[in-house]
Amino acid sequence: MHELSIGSAVVDTAVRHAGGRRVRTVHLRVGQLRQVIPDSLTFYFDLVSNETVCEGARLEVELVPAVLRCGPCAREWTIDVPAFRCPTCGGAHVEALAGNELEVESIEVEEDTACIA
Amino acid sequence: MHRVRVRVVEDALDANNTIAQANRADFDRAGVTVVNLMSAPGAGKTTLLERVLGPGLGSVRAGVLEGDVAGSLDADRLAHLHIPVVQLNTDAGFGGECHLDANMVRSALPALDLDALDLLIVENVGNLVCPAEFRIGEDARIMVSSVAEGADKPLKYPLMFRACELVVINKIDLAPYVDFDMERFLHYVDQVHPGVRTLPVSARTGDGVDELRDWLSRLPDRVGATA
Numbered sequence: 156m157h158e159l160s161i162g163s164a165v166v167d168t169a170v171r172h173a174g175g176r177r178v179r180t181v182h183l184r185v186g187q188l189r190q191v192i193p194d195s196l197t198f199y200f201d202l203v204s205n206e207t208v209c210e211g212a213r214l215e216v217e218l219v220p221a222v223l224r225c226g227p228c229a230r231e232w233t234i235d236v237p238a239f240r241c242p243t244c245g246g247a248h249v250e251a252l253a254g255n256e257l258e259v260e261s262i263e264v265e266e267d268t269a270c271i272a
Numbered sequence: 273m274h275r276v277r278v279r280v281v282e283d284a285l286d287a288n289n290t291i292a293q294a295n296r297a298d299f300d301r302a303g304v305t306v307v308n309l310m311s312a313p314g315a316g317k318t319t320l321l322e323r324v325l326g327p328g329l330g331s332v333r334a335g336v337l338e339g340d341v342a343g344s345l346d347a348d349r350l351a352h353l354h355i356p357v358v359q360l361n362t363d364a365g366f367g368g369e370c371h372l373d374a375n376m377v378r379s380a381l382p383a384l385d386l387d388a389l390d391l392l393i394v395e396n397v398g399n400l401v402c403p404a405e406f407r408i409g410e411d412a413r414i415m416v417s418s419v420a421e422g423a424d425k426p427l428k429y430p431l432m433f434r435a436c437e438l439v440v441i442n443k444i445d446l447a448p449y450v451d452f453d454m455e456r457f458l459h460y461v462d463q464v465h466p467g468v469r470t471l472p473v474s475a476r477t478g479d480g481v482d483e484l485r486d487w488l489s490r491l492p493d494r495v496g497a498t499a
Binding site for chain 2: 171
């Protein structure tokens with residue numbers, strides 16, 4: 156259900172960077188740990204982009220796998236289930252090197268040919 | 273007409289986080305410790321506040337920001353505490369926002385005299401998903417899980433159980449009646465958020481309330497130590 160909130164934030168970010176130009180594509184990198192359902196996000200993106208420069212734009216979602224790292228023993232690993240203790244030493248000082256992304260990587264906008272000179 | 277690719281590389285929640293930092297600066301200036309209280313609907317956040325901020329709190333000057341989709345039922349319930357309570361409704365948003373964000377909290381700040389507070393508790397909208405995404409400028413986040421919700425919730429909502437500094441397990445007086453397996457719950461919490469502090473309480477009987485007050489009272493030290 157947070158896909159609505161995230162979809163709104165994505166549209167706001169894209170609109171801010173579009174500078175009034177019509178947006179055709181939004182490329183979003185979403186980390187595995189964000190628990191985002193791409194289809195649901197696309198649905199809400201289409202809904203909240205109505206009557207903005209993003210209306211009709213395509214949302215491209217790139218899923219980024221989670222990579223965890225244990226501070227004390229330096230082990231790095233990926234996860235399929237939400238288990239965050241280090242599988243080697245059992246330690247709790249684990250950081251996510253990747254997997255928390257919610258990044259608008261780029262947008263594709265329409266520009267008048269005359270404007271690029 | 274042609275297409276141009278514009279590099280953005282910006283977190284979609286950056287706009288929220290920027291406002292959260294502005295909130296935080298205001299809180300720090302006023303010397304108020306702010307706690308974001310989150311849970312599913314019905315986990316007992318308001319009852320817990322009635323207990324924790326009620327008789328026995330001591331000299332702490334506390335206030336509450338009540339977030340709800342609509343209505344002022346929760347704020348009304350806290351009226352008997354005679355502390356500053358501000359109701360924040362989210363129904364001006366798209367169909368009623370299911371969480372508080374930094375901007376909503378910011379819009380409510382003029383209604384609060386921050387200088388007259390030591391502790392501000394922001395009771396978020398009941399929801400185990402969206403509130404975890406939006407920082408509001410708080411010092412700490414507490415998530416409340418009640419035993420009637422079952423022991424498997426940490427595995428189902430890992431994002432929420434990771435987005436907090438304290439997990440309060442409420443309604444422990446009900447545990448025998450709802451077959452709550454505390455050991456399993458604690459194991460799952462440790463799996464999704466290793467090392468996070470957990471605290472069993474009953475807002476109804478008052479069990480664990482003093483421990484929660486103690487945790488809250490140590491918050492300014494801890495925040496100062498990590499800043």
